[in-house]
Amino acid sequence: MRRVLTAAFMILLTAAFFCGCTVLPPPPEPSRAPQAARMPPERTAVPARRSTPRLETPLPPSPTPVPRVNAPWYRERNTALFSLIQRDGCCASDAEIDAAIERMYIDPDKPMVALTFDDGPIPGVTDRILDVLEQYNARATFFVCGWRFRDNDHVKSIARRAVALGCEIGNHTWGHEDLQKLHNIVEKRRTLKDTNKAIFDATGFVARSFRPPGGHIDWDINHLARESGMAVVLWSQSGNVNETDPEKIAQNVQKQAVNGRELQDGDIILLHDTKPYMVNAVEIIVPQLLEEGYQLVTVWELLNCSEEGFVPGETYCCQTLH
Numbered sequence: 001m002r003r004v005l006t007a008a009f010m011i012l013l014t015a016a017f018f019c020g021c022t023v024l025p026p027p028p029e030p031s032r033a034p035q036a037a038r039m040p041p042e043r044t045a046v047p048a049r050r051s052t053p054r055l056e057t058p059l060p061p062s063p064t065p066v067p068r069v070n071a072p073w074y075r076e077r078n079t080a081l082f083s084l085i086q087r088d089g090c091c092a093s094d095a096e097i098d099a100a101i102e103r104m105y106i107d108p109d110k111p112m113v114a115l116t117f118d119d120g121p122i123p124g125v126t127d128r129i130l131d132v133l134e135q136y137n138a139r140a141t142f143f144v145c146g147w148r149f150r151d152n153d154h155v156k157s158i159a160r161r162a163v164a165l166g167c168e169i170g171n172h173t174w175g176h177e178d179l180q181k182l183h184n185i186v187e188k189r190r191t192l193k194d195t196n197k198a199i200f201d202a203t204g205f206v207a208r209s210f211r212p213p214g215g216h217i218d219w220d221i222n223h224l225a226r227e228s229g230m231a232v233v234l235w236s237q238s239g240n241v242n243e244t245d246p247e248k249i250a251q252n253v254q255k256q257a258v259n260g261r262e263l264q265d266g267d268i269i270l271l272h273d274t275k276p277y278m279v280n281a282v283e284i285i286v287p288q289l290l291e292e293g294y295q296l297v298t299v300w301e302l303l304n305c306s307e308e309g310f311v312p313g314e315t316y317c318c319q320t321l322h
Helices: 002-019 072-088 094-102 126-135 153-164 185-203 219-227 246-254 277-291 299-304
Strands: 112-118 141-144 168-171 231-233 268-272
Touching: 072 094, 072 153, 072 299, 112 277, 112 299, 126 153, 126 277, 141 153, 153 168, 153 185, 168 185, 168 299, 185 219, 219 231, 231 299, 246 277, 268 277
Parallel strands: 112 141, 112 268, 141 168
Antiparallel strands: none
16 A cells, blocks of 8 residues: 555656646644743724713702702892892893892801991992902991092992992991980981981992991980891901001901900901001901801891891890890
């Protein structure tokens, strides 16, 4: 048999030689190397297609971040604010007015204080303080002297802007009179009424807070405040008594140099909007108080958020009656 196969192979080899063909050797046996030793051929990486995950159900709406006050005084505030902002003309539509009022929300469970400014308005000072308050969506109370509104359109426009920003205008008498030195109750009544009229004529705002110059009070003052629907508002913390350095004024708000009293929830802070240095002080005070977690509200808002509420004719040094 071997001879037959050898002869056949020789015949094929001879035929291939004459035909010009090449006979290839048989292919080598496949490698017996382990599978893990074999390297796969290199491939060009193809970036994965990004796809937006599909939500089977819509996400629930975010909860309201702050509780809303539901009280008659709060609804009264919002109704009055709508008319005041509409009168001022700073918003182009009713929807913008509603949005502005919404930003003036109050959280009754959050600490709050009231910044108050006496003796203005003063162009170049009060309006710049309003710039700071507007920047931080904060509010304050301005105890004004009635004579400043007389034949002064600039002062009137500043007051209109203040109430449109949600600030409060309070009564500080017509000419900064010490009411205890006036001769009779008729003179005392006149200075309060004339100032309230000047405020209303300029802004449409009804004053609810009265601060007697020097903090001097007597029975007549409380009686007159009650008949005018106003509370007598003093203060619990003073920032700038005999102080002109803005940083020291801000320090006094936090802790008074005269007696070491520290700022507390519900405090009413005495300041004055008569000198340019107060603008610099407010630029420090407002963001500092907000960072500490205080809401900056008006006196009327502060008193209404107390357990006793707002009581005309009563005297307040802070949020609560003593």
